[in-house]
Amino acid sequence: MSRREKVSMSVIRRLPRYYRFLIHLKEKGVTRISSTELSTKLGLTASQIRQDLNCFGGFGQQGYGYIVSQLCDEIGNILGLSGKYPTILFGAGNLGRAIGTHMSFESEGFRLIGIFDNSPERIGMELANLKVRDVAGLEEFCKKEKPVMAIFCVPRTAAGELAEQLYNLGIRNFWNFSHYDLSMRYPDAIVENVHLNDSLMTLCYRISDQSAK
Amino acid sequence: MSRREKVSMSVIRRLPRYYRFLIHLKEKGVTRISSTELSTKLGLTASQIRQDLNCFGGFGQQGYGYIVSQLCDEIGNILGLSGKYPTILFGAGNLGRAIGTHMSFESEGFRLIGIFDNSPERIGMELANLKVRDVAGLEEFCKKEKPVMAIFCVPRTAAGELAEQLYNLGIRNFWNFSHYDLSMRYPDAIVENVHLNDSLMTLCYRISDQSAK
Structure with missing residues (x-):
């Protein structure tokens, strides 16, 4: 069984929101974001976001955060856009x-x-x-x-x-x-x-x- | 605290579906429906529907079912339409x-x-x-x-x-x-x-x- 088969609908339903927000950041010229900042802006906990992304292998680096364009592309790929x-x-x-x-x-x-x-x-x-x-x-x-x-x-x-x-x-x-x-x-x-x-x-x-x- | 304050969002979100279905029954001229029939048509269990309606005081009579127009009006009132x-x-x-x-x-x-x-x-x-x-x-x-x-x-x-x-x-x-x-x-x-x-x-x-x- 592949990792993806276990993903719950509530995780899946959050992905478009992450994606939209990252597109918005990209448009504003933001290149990097910490998981804390991302979570505050989205009204979720940093651990929730990490858990969600871990369903798909996880992204970002401890202490460095996420590269906006990279995470955006990755989520776009997961969504199959x-x-x-x-x-x-x-x-x-x-x-x-x-x-x-x-x-x-x-x-x-x-x-x-x-x-x-x-x-x-x-x-x-x-x-x-x-x-x-x-x-x-x-x-x-x-x-x-x-x-x-x-x-x-x-x-x-x-x-x-x-x-x-x-x-x-x-x-x-x-x-x-x-x-x-x-x-x-x-x-x-x-x-x-x-x-x-x-x-x-x-x-x-x-x-x-x-x-x- | 009134009874209504405890109602969960998932119950509330099912009410419009009940209401729409009852309107549909009314239009078809159906006057009475058993809780089993109602549940089958809605893809829920009879006990789920009873539980949902019980949040608002409960309707229908054991062994008799629901009077469509009455339940429809009651749910319309609950929704505040x-x-x-x-x-x-x-x-x-x-x-x-x-x-x-x-x-x-x-x-x-x-x-x-x-x-x-x-x-x-x-x-x-x-x-x-x-x-x-x-x-x-x-x-x-x-x-x-x-x-x-x-x-x-x-x-x-x-x-x-x-x-x-x-x-x-x-x-x-x-x-x-x-x-x-x-x-x-x-x-x-x-x-x-x-x-x-x-x-x-x-x-x-x-x-x-x-x-x-």
Whole structure:
């Protein structure tokens, strides 16, 4: 068993934050940082950061700290950001348009190669330098272009059928903004959910709970 | 100490999912559900759901299950969804536009009353039935309208100064899409972060980790 197989999701979820912060330091021209300074800035303990990085072999030198650009590259490699996984996006409504144009896929490990919708008003529209395609041509597209990741910016009602089709076409990786529960239906798929409504309702709970005190 | 003060964040984060699922059942015309059925559909154990609901006094009857509309209303009340907290949104770029138009704030406890930007091309633009306002008029607006929540769809570089201004105007609740770490700077603020880049990078890690096996 390789060392990586043991890494917990909570460690993995901290890596992007380290990465972002190191990019920020690099942009500011910072070349070296001590583990204490890094931890203070991130609101974690130095030992936590060391433990996290040790999951991947450990970096930095006792008493010297980390070389920013080096640690940044290493974490980028661990995250697999050079993967450039071919990706397709479903739903060219408000959310799909924002995700397609707002995200910098290339610097986060993906390459957006197709956008699909089933609405005649949206098909043919230009978005993120791509023309929105008719979902009717999906099978042909997938067989030719072999996307490995699908982004779901479609309503829950549309997601089930679409997921089934994509799963049958071999796609196992999903960035899911819909309320359709992909993991329940396809336990072997890799799913990252972004549930904006849940986040908003959680915030609502916390505000009303606070006001009640 | 009231019962609610002890509720853990992991319980709270499951409530919106229960709520969404119950709304879905209601729409399908389901009037009653057993705790076993509810748990199967949600991929949790019946005892987990009972425990979660017990944090708020417990609902349902042994051997009878839950009345869907009643449980739905109860969870909506717990979440405080009738709060209609006045909310302002910052940044009318791609993401801000999507959040402003895509989200149904009213049904999730909030009321969008203002959208702000500092770019002359965006100020005056119509968005979610509101005209985008110049951030220069923020102080006056806040004193008059008393918003309690702010949504950050601005770049990290703009977030720091804006947060300081809002904090000084008394705003303590944030839905944060920026990479600015609000919780570190304002430990007494209630912050829900949505870090789309982190989610995407985590997905990238999981895909490349899987391919390496």
